[in-house]
Amino acid sequence: MIAVDMDGTLLGADGQVSARNLAALKAAEAAGVEVVVATGRRHCYAMRQLRGLGLGEENGLISSNGTVVRTMGARLLERTLLPKETAQWLCGHVEEFRNSLVMTFDRVGPDGEDDRGALVVEELEELHGSIGKWMVANEPYIAHVNPIEKALEGEDPIQMMLCGTVERMRRAEARLLEHPGVSAVGLGPQEWTAGVEVALHRTEYPVRDLSIVDILPAGCSKGSALLRLAADRGVGVEEIVAIGDNWNDVSMLEVAGRAVLMANAPEDLKEMAVGRGWAMGKRHDEDGVAEVIEAALAGKFAGALQVAR
Structure with a gap:
């Protein structure tokens, strides 16, 4: 393989x-x-x-x-879905970074395509500044919901993500890790411990000064x-x-x-x-x-x- x-x-x-x-x-x-x-x-x-x-x-x-x-x-x-109750407290936990937050739902049809609402954002300006090309490419799938918690009245999401500069996302990661239910950047499956609800996965592009912090259900990698x-x-x-x-x-x-x-x-x-x-x-x-x-x-x-x- x-x-x-x-x-x-x-x-x-x-x-x-x-x-x-x-x-x-x-x-x-x-x-x-x-x-x-x-x-x-x-x-x-x-x-x-x-x-x-x-x-x-x-x-x-x-x-x-x-x-x-x-x-x-x-x-x-x-x-694996991220329970909406978990997603709700995460929205409050990252209050300072909500303008960089994207919530993802699995709405893939038989043809492999999503529909609008597969991606949900509360604010657009900051995201257009950090991942503008991605925002344009995914416009048909993005729903603007304010407050973003309203998007959780339906199905559970599969993940949340924060996007921004490397320095800002390192601060966001540190803020997330203040909660005992959050695990550091996901490594192997042996890393998971009892009580952990979500795991962070970081992707960095230093040349572009861009970092993405994915917030996933615990055990997912x-x-x-x-x-x-x-x-x-x-x-x-x-x-x-x-x-x-x-x-x-x-x-x-x-x-x-x-x-x-x-x-x-x-x-x-x-x-x-x-x-x-x-x-x-x-x-x-x-x-x-x-x-x-x-x-x-x-x-x-x-x-x-x-x-x-």
Whole structure:
């Protein structure tokens, strides 16, 4: 099984899957390797780049950092909801950062598309300033609800997220962690303890001075979702290669038999990778994913990649 992140990993600087990366994924499929995409994007937004590529419809797509798993053909495999009572106290707990808050609901239809209200925001200005392109691209799915708690009168959400500068989001993370029901940035499944209701997953882009803090139901992560999917597909942990570039990929890099961190990863994450013994791949704009897959299929994984240092 090959599990690959999207943004900063599979997708190039143009936000698309390159011809070489796509050819490598298809070669893996042809060789009988399970191809899994694991992303912080929700299912609908991920399929914008994946639909039409000709990848197998039964391939797994781990979305929203592990809260939802579907096939690429939109068949639901598992989903974990954030209880509305938990979401309600979180809204109050992050009062200072409400203008950076987005709430996500799983409203994927049989065709893989969402409808409006899949994303809910209370204020627009701050979010347009930090993630303007994302806001424009997702406009058809965004509902403006003030106060945002009113959105919780229906179904439970799958996640909440805060977006802003790296410094501001580090403060938001610290504020969240003041509550005993909040766990730090999610790592492996062994990290969860009794009493924890939600877990934080951070994605940082220092060059853009952008950070996203995802607030997920406790126990949800790319790593835990990947382990369950692998077990369902009869794949052992030692048979998994995971490729990622950011902090929200740590959990799946930890659980995989072989882990590859992209060269465009944040510097502090690269430093951590040294201690973990992970391999270092090329950048996302250098077809780093293709190089990893080609080496793995040729049986030359160790020789083609350097250990992070």
